[in-house]
Amino acid sequence: MGRRGEPYYVEAAPPVDVNKNTEWFMYPGVWTTYILLLFFVWLLVLSVSGCSPGAAWTVVNLAHFAITYHFFHWKKGTPFAADDQGIYSRLTWWEQIDNGQQLTRNRKFLTVVPVVLYLIASHLTDYKQPMFFLNTIAVFVLVVAKLPNMHKVRIFGINADI
Amino acid sequence: MVRLPYTTALTTLFSYGLLFAFGQLRDFFRKFVDWFKAKNVKGYAPICLGLEDFYVRRLYLRIQDCFGRPIASAPDSWFDVVERTSNDNNKTLQCTSNTTRCLNLGSYNYLGFAAADEYCTPRVIESLKKYSASTCSVRVDGGTTKLHAELEELAARFVGKPAAILFGMGYVTNSAIIPCLIGKGGLIISDSLNHNSIVNGARGSGATVRVFQHNSPAHLEEVLREQIAGGQPRTHRPWKKIIVIVEGIYSMEGELCKLPEIIAVCKKYKAYTYLDEAHSIGAVGQSGRGVCELLGVDPADVDIMMGTFTKSFGSCGGYIAASKEIIQHLKQSCPAHLYATSMSPPAVQQVISAIKVILGEDGSNRGAQKLARIRENSNFFRSELKKMGFEVLGDNDSPVMPIMLYNPAKIPAFSRECLRQKVAVVTVAFPATPLLLARARICISASHTREDLMKALDVISRVGDLVGIKYFPAEPPKIAEADHDKLE
Numbered sequence: 270m271g272r273r274g275e276p277y278y279v280e281a282a283p284p285v286d287v288n289k290n291t292e293w294f295m296y297p298g299v300w301t302t303y304i305l306l307l308f309f310v311w312l313l314v315l316s317v318s319g320c321s322p323g324a325a326w327t328v329v330n331l332a333h334f335a336i337t338y339h340f341f342h343w344k345k346g347t348p349f350a351a352d353d354q355g356i357y358s359r360l361t362w363w364e365q366i367d368n369g370q371q372l373t374r375n376r377k378f379l380t381v382v383p384v385v386l387y388l389i390a391s392h393l394t395d396y397k398q399p400m401f402f403l404n405t406i407a408v409f410v411l412v413v414a415k416l417p418n419m420h421k422v423r424i425f426g427i428n429a430d431i
Numbered sequence: 432m433v434r435l436p437y438t439t440a441l442t443t444l445f446s447y448g449l450l451f452a453f454g455q456l457r458d459f460f461r462k463f464v465d466w467f468k469a470k471n472v473k474g475y476a477p478i479c480l481g482l483e484d485f486y487v488r489r490l491y492l493r494i495q496d497c498f499g500r501p502i503a504s505a506p507d508s509w510f511d512v513v514e515r516t517s518n519d520n521n522k523t524l525q526c527t528s529n530t531t532r533c534l535n536l537g538s539y540n541y542l543g544f545a546a547a548d549e550y551c552t553p554r555v556i557e558s559l560k561k562y563s564a565s566t567c568s569v570r571v572d573g574g575t576t577k578l579h580a581e582l583e584e585l586a587a588r589f590v591g592k593p594a595a596i597l598f599g600m601g602y603v604t605n606s607a608i609i610p611c612l613i614g615k616g617g618l619i620i621s622d623s624l625n626h627n628s629i630v631n632g633a634r635g636s637g638a639t640v641r642v643f644q645h646n647s648p649a650h651l652e653e654v655l656r657e658q659i660a661g662g663q664p665r666t667h668r669p670w671k672k673i674i675v676i677v678e679g680i681y682s683m684e685g686e687l688c689k690l691p692e693i694i695a696v697c698k699k700y701k702a703y704t705y706l707d708e709a710h711s712i713g714a715v716g717q718s719g720r721g722v723c724e725l726l727g728v729d730p731a732d733v734d735i736m737m738g739t740f741t742k743s744f745g746s747c748g749g750y751i752a753a754s755k756e757i758i759q760h761l762k763q764s765c766p767a768h769l770y771a772t773s774m775s776p777p778a779v780q781q782v783i784s785a786i787k788v789i790l791g792e793d794g795s796n797r798g799a800q801k802l803a804r805i806r807e808n809s810n811f812f813r814s815e816l817k818k819m820g821f822e823v824l825g826d827n828d829s830p831v832m833p834i835m836l837y838n839p840a841k842i843p844a845f846s847r848e849c850l851r852q853k854v855a856v857v858t859v860a861f862p863a864t865p866l867l868l869a870r871a872r873i874c875i876s877a878s879h880t881r882e883d884l885m886k887a888l889d890v891i892s893r894v895g896d897l898v899g900i901k902y903f904p905a906e907p908p909k910i911a912e913a914d915h916d917k918l919e
Binding site: 275276277278279280281282284285287289292293296297298299301302305306344345346347348349358 | 433434435436437438440441444445447448480482483484485486623630642643644645861862865866867868902904
């Protein structure tokens with residue numbers, strides 16, 4: 270991290286994104302924070318429950334599935350009522366990032382993370398049931414939700430407007 | 432462009448994540464607690480959808496005592512801040528009758544006109560007696576007094592344009608004028624850090640809005656080329672007109688606009704320019720004429736110049752200065768002129784007197800003294816802060832200097848500790864600034880004396896050490912270097 274004793278500086282240019290709900294994702298350090306968070310939650314689960322590493326990764330994978338599905342693909346709109354006049358109130362966070370552009374670096378990164386988690390969890394549990402089944406459902410739902418063809422699609426009207 | 436240590440970026444993101452998680456947890460439990468409360472408004476839609484007011488309820492209200500502090504005296508360089516208490520963890524605040532005398536580092540009092548002034552105040556009181564506090568009428572009806580006509584002519588002369596028009600409120604000057612200048616089929620290209628009033632006006636106009644990277648003439652050129660080549664969104668017809676909106680001094684960055692380069696780009700592609708000088712008029716430039724004078728741009732090259740009287744002139748309201756034809760069009764079409772009560776006559780007189788002082792037409796050189804003082808104060812303060820190791824944004828000569836805090840917990844820590852030491856600072860967080868870049872914004876005034884600034888520097892340095900915001904290494908004191916040289 271730079272010369273001995275000196276902190277490593279990054280430059281943060283203000284991003285062009287006008288949507289305050291998603292522009293925080295354009296800053297340096299976001300990907301690293303995300304990965305470190307997953308790693309520390311795994312350590313926490315291991316130390317609190319004392320289960321095998323594979324089971325801990327399965328727990329992390331399923332919790333990650335629940336949380337990211339809820340916040341990226343279920344909750345619509347932004348946490349700021351008046352400021353954006355509700356132009357994003359029908360879009361989930363995933364549909365809002367990068368201004369609706371598909372296949373950007375951020376989106377590719379976010380699609381790869383559940384797959385990597387799935388591979389780690391399945392490998393360390395030796396592909397045994399029932400963990401394998403649950404992990405597969407998690408990765409399937411998350412990756413399908415992030416495909417470009419699913420932009421603004423509401424299957425069977427689930428989570429359609431208010 | 433700010434430079435922050437990588438670990439600071441990580442910890443800031445983590446802190447916001449933690450705050451968000453706790454907020455969601457509290458909301459979750461609140462749903463259970465409120466499950467059994469009677470809902471007596473059947474059939475009505477809720478005022479806020481679940482997620483909409485999350486930020487206000489769970490993040491802003493926690494540190495509410497750092498924002499919107501009431502004051503009990505005129506906002507001069509020293510003022511009285513009212514103390515507030517809370518019984519329910521900052522959800523509601525009650526004002527007490529105690530006040531604290533604090534050093535004012537938050538008011539936009541650039542030239543010191545906020546408190547009573549020996550030239551302006553007697554004239555304002557006289558005009559209050561003669562014209563009363565309000566005309567109670569719109570400009571086109573009975574609301575135009577001699578003072579209004581005088582100020583319009585004086586403002587135009589001050590800024591260097593043929594004509595000007597006044598409005599009673601600074602925010603409305605942007606949000607009501609932009610829809611009169613451009614409509615559907617037009618294109619507005621605005622800087623990514625433009626003020627909310629411009630964003631509001633742009634949205635209200637119905638024109639297509641595109642944003643270019645803050646202060647980057649290269650990116651502006653790229654956006655212009657792309658948009659001119661592409662034309663209107665679906666039909667691809669050519670744009671009816673293109674307006675580029677920039678600000679003179681960006682209030683959250685303290686930066687000056689790269690005006691000469693941006694004007695050159697706009698002229699090349701035949702786009703109109705709109706310059707918002709809310710913070711720079713009266714505060715920068717050799718004779719206070721704003722960023723055009725400072726950067727050597729001819730006012731005739733900027734199509735529309737907007738400014739406010741709230742900052743440097745100690746009054747209220749705003750103005751637009753442009754060619755006679757544009758002003759005539761605005762006078763006939765702008766709702767803020769046709770339907771809003773005209774500016775209060777004493778407020779108009781305050782601006783007239785302030786401009787006369789700045790121009791030296793009151794017969795003294797107080798105006799030039801004030802301008803020199805604010806320039807000296809700003810440069811001194813900024814260089815001292817930088818020497819201490821703070822990350823300070825903004826260009827030289829700009830009286831606005833944000834000190835970067837980054838971490839959300841440092842915002843209330845810095846604000847409350849400074850208040851305890853009798854220095855009042857304004858802290859700004861998300862969403863007024865980008866998420867990672869929370870800051871404390873210092874506004875220097877011409878009425879700050881050297882002792883005031885030294886006291887402020889002392890307090891900020893101590894609080895900065897406590898809170899841990901000296902992100903850059905501090906410069907070693909000069910004495911050590913001289914000794915070192917002697918030994919060689």
